[in-house]
Amino acid sequence: MQSEGARTGRLSLLLDQFDRAREMAQVRLTGLGDEEYLWEPVPDCWSIRRRGEATTARAFGPGEWVLDLGAPDIPADEYAEVARQAAGGMTVAKIAEDWSVSVERVEEILAHTGDPEPDKTPVTTIAWRLGHLHYGFAGGWEWTFGERRQDPKLLVDFTPSAAVALDRFWAVLDRWRDSVATVTDEQLDTVGFSQYPYGSDPDDPYVDVLSGANLELIHHMAEIAVLRDLWRTRFTAAG
Structure with missing residues (x-):
């Protein structure tokens, strides 16, 4: 494996992008409380719910709390x-x-x-966005650097506590980042270096997988930032 100091230009760019996105996200999520974390700004939001209260077709999770998920489809942007x-x-x-x-x-x-x-x-809550990112990065690590056997949908015990969710999420991101930093130039070009079972990872060069992971972090954190702005101004916005 290459040391981080000797990594390639492509990997440096992707890691720097990831680091900057994570830094901005951590600042932006400072002070997140449970009520805001679970806030549903409109009816029929997707969120995390107790297993017996789930209403979506494929809500999942290994514990008491599950993450909403509807019927599968291919979105227009794909x-x-x-x-x-x-x-x-x-x-x-x-x-x-x-x-x-x-x-x-x-x-x-x-x-x-x-x-x-x-x-x-559907409009999604901050809890949903964080849960979606959490199981994606946990699964991406498991199916690239781990044993490549655990179902990504069973890796994250979703929680109604914002503080607990964030502590667990930052730890997963740090583990991901530390492992990605060891990837060699050859591995970046290896098709199927990630075997993550949901999506096209097994058919893609790993450099494309990393680029996609950064995009997921950036765009979902941007959505979370907007939800935080709406929460902050919900009683003061002009009607």
Whole structure:
């Protein structure tokens, strides 16, 4: 393995991007309380809920609290990625398997012309966003640097405590970052270096997987930041 001081330019760029995003996120999440963490700004939000109170089709988690998850589909902003997968030689059946949708749904997307209609996606709570990121990074580590056997959806014990959730989340990010820093240039180019079972990781060079992980952290933290702004101004905004 390479030492961090000798890592390649590509890895340095990705680690620096990750470090900056994590630093901004930690500052932005300072002072997060339980009520804000679980705040549902509109009806029918996705969040974390006690197992017996879950209403979504595929809510999951190993303990008392589960993370909302609806029926599988391919969002509109991923249509181009599906087209790239097909153009790269991936079969329709394999694409359908990766996205947990039917072959007919993939064929429908590949036949689509023009701009797709925007998705009608649920509004999600801060608890949901953090939980989504947590199990993604925990699963990404397990299926790259760990034993590659545990279901990512069973790795995180979701909690209604903001402080506990954040402590666990930062620890998972630190473990991820420490392991990624050891990756060699050859491993960056290795297709299937990550075997994360939900998505296209086994079919992608690891450098693409890392880029995608950074994007997940950045865009979900941006959403959390907006929710924090809305929470702060919820009683003072002009009606």
